[in-house]
Amino acid sequence: xxxxxxxxxxxxxxxxxxxxxxxxxxxxxxxxxxxxxxxxxxxxxxxxxxxxxxxxxxxxxxxxxxxxxxxxxxxxxxxxxxxxxxxxxxxxxxxxxxxxxxxxxxxxxxxxxxxxxxxxxxxxxxxxxxxxxxxxxxxxxxxxxxxxxxxxxxxxxxxxxxxxxxxxxxxxxxxxxxxxxxxxxxxxxxxxxxxxx
Ligand code: HEC
Numbered sequence: 478x479x480x481x482x483x484x485x486x487x488x489x490x491x492x493x494x495x496x497x498x499x500x501x502x503x504x505x506x507x508x509x510x511x512x513x514x515x516x517x518x519x520x521x522x523x524x525x526x527x528x529x530x531x532x533x534x535x536x537x538x539x540x541x542x543x544x545x546x547x548x549x550x551x552x553x554x555x556x557x558x559x560x561x562x563x564x565x566x567x568x569x570x571x572x573x574x575x576x577x578x579x580x581x582x583x584x585x586x587x588x589x590x591x592x593x594x595x596x597x598x599x600x601x602x603x604x605x606x607x608x609x610x611x612x613x614x615x616x617x618x619x620x621x622x623x624x625x626x627x628x629x630x631x632x633x634x635x636x637x638x639x640x641x642x643x644x645x646x647x648x649x650x651x652x653x654x655x656x657x658x659x660x661x662x663x664x665x666x667x668x669x670x671x672x673x674x
Pocket of ligand 1: 525526556557558562563564580581582600601602603605606607608609611612621622623624625629630631632
């Protein structure tokens with residue numbers, strides 16, 4: 478083989494290594510699209526948050542969510558506390574730094590869901606906070622699920638505000654009507670979020 482042919486073979490090998498690395502990157506495969514997300518209150522409630530399983534094994538996700546000493550959530554688990562943020566569990570080994578969770582920042586409207594940001598270590602929410610920085614502080618046995626008392630820094634939203642955001646998910650068809658106080662709280666929340674955008 479002459480030197481030019483050898484160089485060509487070498488470059489083909491490195492090209493194919495490059496593309497298989499790309500395929501191993503779960504965000505590049507884009508398997509999860511905006512269709513995965515829907516009205517938060519149509520998901521299954523667990524204490525204060527909601528879950529589903531995009532691979533069809535809701536039972537396994539519920540078992541992990543209700544394990545008294547914590548558990549590793551199964552592949553396909555979708556977890557949400559508010560309509561605009563989600564965590565999805567990818568296959569084992571997909572992203573060791575995030576325990577295989579992919580973080581999503583979503584834009585929700587009556588038309589549906591649009592993915593505003595997605596990824597692993599560098600997704601930042603509307604309040605300027607990095608998802609992983611906070612969620613990684615949960616004790617290991619909770620698999621980066623914060624709730625309260627798992628070790629994460631608190632979020633600047635009271636339980637009432639969280640319930641209000643869940644009640645007003647614009648993708649839901651049966652949203653309850655709001656009191657004047659709730660409307661004022663909601664407006665203050667929207668302003669706090671847009672001030673950061
Ligand atoms: C300031 C720290 C902080 C940041 C930043 C943050 N979270 Fe959280 N997150 C929390 C805390 C604390 C809770 C639990 C709140 C509660 O239950 O009252 C939570 C709850 C959640 C839940 C429900 C399950 C759970 O862990 O309790 C999801 C899903 C979630 N966050 C996703 C995200 C995503 C996605 C981002 C980034 C776009 C993000 N979070 C950014 C602290 C944070």
